[in-house]
Amino acid sequence: MSDALNYLVEVRGDALGHYFKFLKDSGKHLDPKTRDLISVITKVHAQTENGFKQYLTRALRDGCTPLEIIDALLMAFPALGLAKIVWATDILLEMGIPEFSPELIAAQPQWRDLMAVADLADGEVRRVDCGARSVFVYREGESCKVYDSHCPHQVTNIPHLALEGLTLTCPKHQWKFDIRTGDCIEKGKHPLKAFETKIEDGRLFARW
Missing domain, CATH: 1.20.1290.10 (AhpD-like)
Structure with a gap:
């Protein structure tokens, strides 16, 4: 309101x-x-x-x-x-x-190659562009989590500069997210959108 x-x-x-x-x-x-x-x-x-x-x-x-x-x-x-x-x-x-986007509006979900897992250290977060979408990738041991870079509140595209440690803060209304879980931990109640992931031949894929 x-x-x-x-x-x-x-x-x-x-x-x-x-x-x-x-x-x-x-x-x-x-x-x-x-x-x-x-x-x-x-x-x-x-x-x-x-x-x-x-x-x-x-x-x-x-x-x-x-x-x-x-x-x-x-x-x-x-x-x-x-x-x-x-x-x-x-x-x-x-x-x-x-x-x-014209690229995604009628597309069926598919696996998209994001990066080599070895390029991301354990506990590191990186913002990755993949076609029409940008995502945040968090590595935890041998697994990775991938989240949409858009805030679930008003779909503001959150930049990498908004990341402090493992907390991501949307610059528009200061919703804060724990990048380890995607949960909103301050101001709002909706989590970051998470994508299904898999690792093949040392590369990380996400499905959307």
């Missing part, structure tokens, strides 16, 4: 509580994905950028695919019109979410 809305909730939560209860109850018979897609459309219709980003990331977390989100926008064309769909698409492109 915005600072203004947080303020109103704090000082007049008794009044706004009824509104938020209505919003929650009005979608209780919908599955999360459908509810999220409808919320995305309403935010595009109202052209509220922060709300659109919020519900877009929530839709992705709840299992909506990028193509489902694009289709929802196109299906709402009679209500939205082309200008608002283009407005939303511009925001999508600015956000730089890898899943929406």
Whole structure:
């Protein structure tokens, strides 16, 4: 929520509580994905950028695919019109979410060669670019963990400079993550997105 809305909730939560209860109850018979897609459309219709980003990331977390989100926008064309769909698409492109890239949006998951395991010392973390996606790689003994470089809050692409020891801090809203587990340890509650890994012939592969 915005600072203004947080303020109103704090000082007049008794009044706004009824509104938020209505919003929650009005979608209780919908599955999360459908509810999220409808919320995305309403935010595009109202052209509220922060709300659109919020519900877009929530839709992705709840299992909506990028193509489902694009289709929802196109299906709402009679209500939205082309200008608002283009407005939303511009925001999508600015956000730089890898899943929406032409390279990945319709691709089936596949194993991707990241690096030689020997190039990473035990306990070391490295940020690696692989096509449309950047990831953080953490080595622990003979195994490695691979995480998406995008913060699960508002998909900010976290740079390597945000890493201090084994703690990764998103520069936008200071969500902190333990790179050993991917867990959010401060500010937020959603973990970093982790990818399946395997090691073959001394090389590390991740699947997405």
